[in-house]
Amino acid sequence: MEYEIIHLPKETWKGTIIPIRYKTKKYYDVIVNKNDNGFAIEIEKKDFTEPVTHTPEEYDFPDKLYEDHWENAYAWGVLDKGELVAAIETDPELWSNRLRVTELWVAEKYQKQGIGHTLIEMAKEQARRERRRAIILETQSCNVNAIDFYQHEGFTFIGMDTCCYKNNDLQRKEVRLELGWFPEKKRRISAEEIEIRMETKDDWYNVELMAQRAFWNKHHLGCDEHYLVHKLREDKDYLPELSRIAVKDGKVIGCIMYSKSRIVDGADTHEIITFGPLCVEPKWQGCGVGELLLRETMNLATNKGYKGIVIFGEPDYYPRIGFKTCDNFNITTADGRNFDAFMGIELTQDGMKGIKGKFYESEAFENLPEEEVEEYNKKFPKLQKLRFPGQWD
Known part of the structure; x- marks a missing residue:
């Protein structure tokens, strides 16, 4: 056409x-x-x-x-x-x-x-x-x-x-x-059907391409999550030891990336972690791939001694994994707000007890200039930017 x-x-x-x-x-x-x-x-x-x-x-x-x-x-x-x-x-x-x-x-x-x-x-x-x-x-x-x-x-x-x-x-x-x-009813995928592993440099392009497809036109016209994946790898706060990709039949169908963040309460600073993006190839969305990635990496984070995770995420998805709004932990955004999409979870019993204050994530999440994203898009097949209901702008 x-x-x-x-x-x-x-x-x-x-x-x-x-x-x-x-x-x-x-x-x-x-x-x-x-x-x-x-x-x-x-x-x-x-x-x-x-x-x-x-x-x-x-x-x-x-x-x-x-x-x-x-x-x-x-x-x-x-x-x-x-x-x-x-x-x-x-x-x-x-x-x-x-x-x-x-x-x-x-x-x-x-x-x-x-x-x-x-x-x-x-x-x-x-x-x-x-x-x-x-x-x-x-x-x-x-x-x-x-x-x-x-x-x-x-x-x-x-x-x-x-x-x-x-x-x-x-x-x-x-x-x-x-x-x-009627949309095709998707079958939930089992852990045995996919490989969850650390990414290698050979995976980078395919991971970013998958991330672009997963988020394209979701929250905005186009997206910048694939560029965030690229930037996070170079960031001092990136945690590759926790980050994982999901591979099925030799193709990357999902990824989750972790980074250090902090809760600041006056002179006190508490290290915590966040993840994002968590993304799944559109074809495999709704099949449980994201949950498998999340549960496996939460176990990794627990074993490495991290106390909890704070995220900005979809409020109709993460609560069923156990996430709660951050007002339950006396944590606010950097500008003092709380809302449904701002959530956290303790990795151990009372893991975030005594931690309160304002949440700050890596600067990589804020350093995504539009002109840089547009230039980076040239590495990938061209996709049309389209308006859909529910976009943020």
């Missing part, structure tokens, strides 16, 4: 009409029959006697981006010479942890060029990032091309509404169909 997908900001694109139109010679006939045991439903592709065309003009409420009832909508699209020629919009259904595709449109001239597939992949990537259990969407039983496209993209029939548009939708052959896509 030669066209670039971009984020369509709400403040610019709210109210933009999506001119969905299509012509079809076929339809999926929906037949609902009541019988003694309940209902029998049949859905079968059939031919119209004459082609049917649907246009935006026939509807009282044409499709628009960022409608008010989609409170958390997010849209991407394709522009050609400043004109919108394709778009997808999503909105998370928070109560059921599903992601709804509220709009998907590709102008006729631009169809069959892979744009629709790429837009659906954006929704799948969002669902993966947000750990949604499904993607759902609506289409019409007479929009055969759309139904066939969605099935090709892995969607399946999950339900219908026989009076969504009018009370005679069944007779008009325009029934609302609900389709769904």
Whole structure:
């Protein structure tokens, strides 16, 4: 596909009409029959006697981006010479942890060029990032091309509404169909299936490449974690004796890097450790690789006499390993704050008892100038910077 997908900001694109139109010679006939045991439903592709065309003009409420009832909508699209020629919009259904595709449109001239597939992949990537259990969407039983496209993209029939548009939708052959896509359930990997070891110089490039893929567009446009990996190796606070990589079938699929940090309480300074980045190849995320790395290296740190670990990390992940927010340890950030993502864990019973104050990590975490990161990116295959919901900036 030669066209670039971009984020369509709400403040610019709210109210933009999506001119969905299509012509079809076929339809999926929906037949609902009541019988003694309940209902029998049949859905079968059939031919119209004459082609049917649907246009935006026939509807009282044409499709628009960022409608008010989609409170958390997010849209991407394709522009050609400043004109919108394709778009997808999503909105998370928070109560059921599903992601709804509220709009998907590709102008006729631009169809069959892979744009629709790429837009659906954006929704799948969002669902993966947000750990949604499904993607759902609506289409019409007479929009055969759309139904066939969605099935090709892995969607399946999950339900219908026989009076969504009018009370005679069944007779008009325009029934609302609900389709769904379900992420592949990942199998947790066992310790016997991977090798956890120290990295060698020959691993450096592959470790950094994996780190870049793991964090790309996660917290910001692009990422700098792969450059942090590079910088940490040169830093006086780096702890290679604790840091490890995970290797499967000869490929690096994860890494965890440790460094010295300190808790300062007036004139008193206590040495402690932190880790970061902890990263896993996207293909293997959700399979337990990060936890295996973490548990093994925590044992190493305990055996070397370290008292505890303090991190900035994902609050929906680390507490199940045993991490607690740092207010439990009378520890704050350097500027005196506490929040859910600032956590710690004692490596021995009462290991951090008597340690209190402000947390300071290695200067390597702060010394990542954007221009240096951009220059370092030239070492790796080019990746597109894209906006996703939940990014920090």
